[in-house]
Amino acid sequence: MILSVDGVEFSYSSRPVLKDIKFEVNRGEFFSILGNNGAGKSTLLKCLNRILKPQTGTILIEKEDLFALSSREVARRLGYVAQRYESTRFTVFDAVLLGRKPHIKWGATARDLEIVRKVLAVLGLEEFSLRYLDELSGGELQKVVIARALAQEPRVLLLDEPTSNLDLKNQFEVLKTVKKAAREQNIAAVVVMHDLNLALRFADKFLLLKNRTVFACGGMEIMTPENIAGVYGVPVAVERLASIPVVVPL
Amino acid sequence: MENIPESYLKYTQRKVFIICLLVLATALLGIYAINAGSAELSPAQVLLTLLGKAEGRLNIIIWNIRLPRVVAAIVAGVGLSVAGCVMQNLLRNPLASPFTLGISQGSAFGAAVAIIALGAGSTHSTSADAVIINNPYLVNIAAFVGAMATTLVVLFLAQVRGVTPEAMVLAGVALGSLFSAATIILQFFASDVQVASIVFWTFGDIGRASWRDLEIMVVVTGAALLYFMANRWNYNALDGGEETAKGLGVDVEKVRLAGMFVASLVTAVTVSFLGIIGFIGLVGPHMMRRVLGGDHRFLIPAASVMGGLLLLASDTLARTIISPVVLPVGAITSFMGAPLFLYLLSRGYGKR
Numbered sequence: 001m002i003l004s005v006d007g008v009e010f011s012y013s014s015r016p017v018l019k020d021i022k023f024e025v026n027r028g029e030f031f032s033i034l035g036n037n038g039a040g041k042s043t044l045l046k047c048l049n050r051i052l053k054p055q056t057g058t059i060l061i062e063k064e065d066l067f068a069l070s071s072r073e074v075a076r077r078l079g080y081v082a083q084r085y086e087s088t089r090f091t092v093f094d095a096v097l098l099g100r101k102p103h104i105k106w107g108a109t110a111r112d113l114e115i116v117r118k119v120l121a122v123l124g125l126e127e128f129s130l131r132y133l134d135e136l137s138g139g140e141l142q143k144v145v146i147a148r149a150l151a152q153e154p155r156v157l158l159l160d161e162p163t164s165n166l167d168l169k170n171q172f173e174v175l176k177t178v179k180k181a182a183r184e185q186n187i188a189a190v191v192v193m194h195d196l197n198l199a200l201r202f203a204d205k206f207l208l209l210k211n212r213t214v215f216a217c218g219g220m221e222i223m224t225p226e227n228i229a230g231v232y233g234v235p236v237a238v239e240r241l242a243s244i245p246v247v248v249p250l
Numbered sequence: 251m252e253n254i255p256e257s258y259l260k261y262t263q264r265k266v267f268i269i270c271l272l273v274l275a276t277a278l279l280g281i282y283a284i285n286a287g288s289a290e291l292s293p294a295q296v297l298l299t300l301l302g303k304a305e306g307r308l309n310i311i312i313w314n315i316r317l318p319r320v321v322a323a324i325v326a327g328v329g330l331s332v333a334g335c336v337m338q339n340l341l342r343n344p345l346a347s348p349f350t351l352g353i354s355q356g357s358a359f360g361a362a363v364a365i366i367a368l369g370a371g372s373t374h375s376t377s378a379d380a381v382i383i384n385n386p387y388l389v390n391i392a393a394f395v396g397a398m399a400t401t402l403v404v405l406f407l408a409q410v411r412g413v414t415p416e417a418m419v420l421a422g423v424a425l426g427s428l429f430s431a432a433t434i435i436l437q438f439f440a441s442d443v444q445v446a447s448i449v450f451w452t453f454g455d456i457g458r459a460s461w462r463d464l465e466i467m468v469v470v471t472g473a474a475l476l477y478f479m480a481n482r483w484n485y486n487a488l489d490g491g492e493e494t495a496k497g498l499g500v501d502v503e504k505v506r507l508a509g510m511f512v513a514s515l516v517t518a519v520t521v522s523f524l525g526i527i528g529f530i531g532l533v534g535p536h537m538m539r540r541v542l543g544g545d546h547r548f549l550i551p552a553a554s555v556m557g558g559l560l561l562l563a564s565d566t567l568a569r570t571i572i573s574p575v576v577l578p579v580g581a582i583t584s585f586m587g588a589p590l591f592l593y594l595l596s597r598g599y600g601k602r
Contacts, residue, residue, distance in 0.1 A: 051496045075499030082493035089544040102499045113255040
């Protein structure tokens with residue numbers, strides 16, 4: 001087990017957003033958080049790397065208390081990819097090098113540059129390395145942001161809707177990369193998703209959020225038509241098409 | 251395919267090279283600026299004097315008149331430009347600058363209070379003797395207080411009331427016009443000479459700085475530069491957006507508050523000694539962002555040198571264009587800055 005969340009509650013001033021959240025994520029797992037708009041998915045993800053501070057509850061990362069770590073130590077363990085990021089006048093290489101920030105004391109070392117080179121190679125971004133971010137397409141930019149999180153060498157990768165602005169090809173490429181990274185580096189990826197079919201295709205485990213709390217959590221077995229209809233409020237059928245599970249609203 | 255770290259190192263070396271070129275250009279322009287003027291010096295004489303190998307008259311002209319002016323132009327340019335550069339990053343707004351945040355207007359109001367209400371009197375000018383300031387230190391201090399008061403109100407709103415960076419710029423604009431209005435009301439009740447003094451003070455004049463003023467400016471600007479460089483990775487992280495920065499372990503609120511305070515301090519010190527000098531804080535950083543990109547490891551030094559170079563060029567132009575009349579340098583920077591800025595905008599921001 002790499003990440004363990006128990007009894008987490010969070011509210012913005014007096015408006016409760018998350019209640020009694022409890023789940024566990026294992027090494028090598030692609031863990032998908034699903035639910036309606038406003039169910040608290042993004043808030044939960046931000047609590048996991050302390051961008052937001054839950055009022056109660058414990059979060060353990062590799063058995064260490066998240067709230068006892070400094071923000072630099074948190075950033076060394078958890079890589080976060082925000083839903084929104086800005087395309088600025090940075091080269092791809094510099095943008096990915098930024099992921100080394102939690103490890104850098106004063107200047108970037110040869111080891112930092114080497115890690116960036118490897119990550120760029122893994123994501124197939126080598127040819128863009130000296131291009132400016134504001135000259136890239138949406139799919140390329142999304143890969144750069146994921147590359148930055150991988151360069152952090154995190155234990156857990158947190159991704160907030162990484163495919164929301166991508167075309168079909170890029171959706172698949174990005175999620176494949178994430179899944180492969182989680183498997184090969186024996187880390188975990190916690191991914192907030194909207195597209196149920198992509199989740200069914202890539203995720204090993206699912207967390208269904210409804211009314212600010214956990215509706216169901218587990219593997220393929222919880223992705224039943226009843227559970228999905230219960231969370232989204234739409235009757236659905238779960239079928240297999242060429243042995244790939246798909247969800248169809250009825 | 252070429253080795254990536256190697257081509258990347260070449261790319262960063264190019265940035266260092268450009269910064270070195272700018273330093274060299276500033277040094278050459280500095281020698282020209284010491285040389286230019288009515289005393290008919292030669293560049294060789296200038297160099298000899300700087301090396302301490304010249305006789306009386308040259309020593310006085312160069313050490314007491316020309317050199318302080320050149321140093322003041324460079325230091326002020328560096329300070330204003332780097333302050334603008336950091337403010338634009340911290341507030342996520344390309345228009346953030348000492349002027350848009352109301353700092354300049356606050357200092358003008360402070361100076362006006364000193365000249366009218368506190369009787370610091372008429373102003374002294376290096377070129378026009380009509381107006382004389384009896385108590386320049388009082389004016390400097392009042393201008394500094396006015397500038398810092400504006401900053402503190404904006405930072406207070408951000409910290410205590412949770413105002414967003416976008417709204418901080420708007421708050422600065424509001425405060426700026428409030429202070430402008432207050433200055434106008436003060437001027438309405440002032441005598442002719444006092445109004446002339448205030449107007450003259452706001453022009454911005456590099457020649458006002460004495461060696462003692464310069465010591466303070468150099469120390470404050472130097473310390474701020476070191477502070478900004480120590481935070482360069484934080485500023486880079488912030489460029490990717492607030493949440494990305496937090497995900498990289500940056501304490502965004504603390505970095506923003508401290509950075510804004512230091513940037514404002516540099517601006518307040520510069521403006522209170524020299525008066526209002528516009529556009530350097532916008533043009534310097536934006537030019538270098540186009541040329542070198544947004545990486546603060548290189549942008550901070552590059553924008554600093556560019557600011558010094560621009561202000562030195564403006565001041566030299568102001569002294570020589572219709573010599574012996576010395577034009578207010580604030581007008582020159584805006585004259586050169588605004589068209590240059592429009593050009594950069596039309597080149598850069600349309601092409602996304």
